[in-house]
Amino acid sequence: MTQTGNANDTTRFDTIIRNGTIVDGTRSPRFRGDLGIRDGRVAAVSRSPLDAERADRVLDAEGLIVAPGFVDLHTHYDAQIQWDPYCTLSGWHGVTSLVLGNCGFGFAPVAPEGRDRAMLSMSRVEAIPFDSMKEGMLWDWVTFPEWLDSLERMPKGVNVISYVPVGPLMIWVMGLEEAKKREPTAEELAEMCRLLEAGLDAGACGWSVQRLGDGFTSVQRDFDGSPMVTDCMSDETCFAFADVLKKRGGGHIQITQAKDDFREDLKFLAKLGERSGGPILFNVVAANNYHPHQSKRLLEWAEDCQKRGIQIYLQA
CATH class of the missing domain: 3.20.20.140 (Metal-dependent hydrolases)
Incomplete structure (x- = not known):
């Protein structure tokens, strides 16, 4: 899994989860960001918006917690x-x-x-x-x-x-x-x-x-x-x-x-x-x-x- 936010990154994702409040399980403070999922795994975590064109599906998690199971x-x-x-x-x-x-x-x-x-x-x-x-x-x-x-x-x-x-x-x-x-x-x-x-x-x-x-x-x-x-x-x-x-x-x-x-x-x-x-x-x-x-x-x-x-x- 990578921390990303590079506008030039062209990595494709199956799903992007946007605008969620991310609690990543590392005891770090929660933050607002996007997740990119590829092949059933979290492939990217970004504090900057991921380009919706890079995913087959985009889910809006506004107002929701995004966390590991x-x-x-x-x-x-x-x-x-x-x-x-x-x-x-x-x-x-x-x-x-x-x-x-x-x-x-x-x-x-x-x-x-x-x-x-x-x-x-x-x-x-x-x-x-x-x-x-x-x-x-x-x-x-x-x-x-x-x-x-x-x-x-x-x-x-x-x-x-x-x-x-x-x-x-x-x-x-x-x-x-x-x-x-x-x-x-x-x-x-x-x-x-x-x-x-x-x-x-x-x-x-x-x-x-x-x-x-x-x-x-x-x-x-x-x-x-x-x-x-x-x-x-x-x-x-x-x-x-x-x-x-x-x-x-x-x-x-x-x-x-x-x-x-x-x-x-x-x-x-x-x-x-x-x-x-x-x-x-x-x-x-x-x-x-x-x-x-x-x-x-x-x-x-x-x-x-x-x-x-x-x-x-x-x-x-």
Whole structure:
């Protein structure tokens, strides 16, 4: 992309957006200007008017903000995108790309006989109406790679990418009840890692998990009031999944972590980042009127991790 305004420039554009207030995402002050788009990309940004004769189409953005699309890193549109291609309200408010499969929650792999139970879980933990899922979900997949294929076929008004949510992996391999009360055997863990690899090979950007324990921090529970499958999974299981990313040399981890001891949580997250070698997206940092120092200390901790080469990023 170039900054341009040269009257002698004869570059052709598919579209020119004129007279907009440009907010370019670089933290620079907004300014009035024109954009030239070629081959689906922003090819020029100009504070001076671009010649309308250089474009096949000219759009007047007078009185409007022109900005890059927002990327929503944390959504639970896994069901809704199947009947709402714009993922409203996000798509209405400038979100052009979003991430599915957060918190270890999702719908793949899910066997046909487990579909209703998977939807019941999401009806409580993410407040998605069961009837809407029952009527609107396509269910033309079983495995995670097949789910990505289904996503590819769906008409979409936004770009999407997905984590492999580890909850469905555990249920697929161990069964729902067993996954809630014990650790996987070595053979079961190896199979889950194999399925994770298959999901990453198919195009997933990493894996996700929620670990809220079974105490006072367990605020996102299953349909029956019990903890979610991943809430009580061990550090060792998480590290095994992190090792998959380390071996591949890439991939993100999104983790919602809040167990009984916050200091121990932070130690675990730093170690998880070291084991995976990749970015950790941690939920959540939030301003707190009663304890305003907490968010500041969390930011300082993340900065310290960065200095040590551990890629910790906080989600608000």
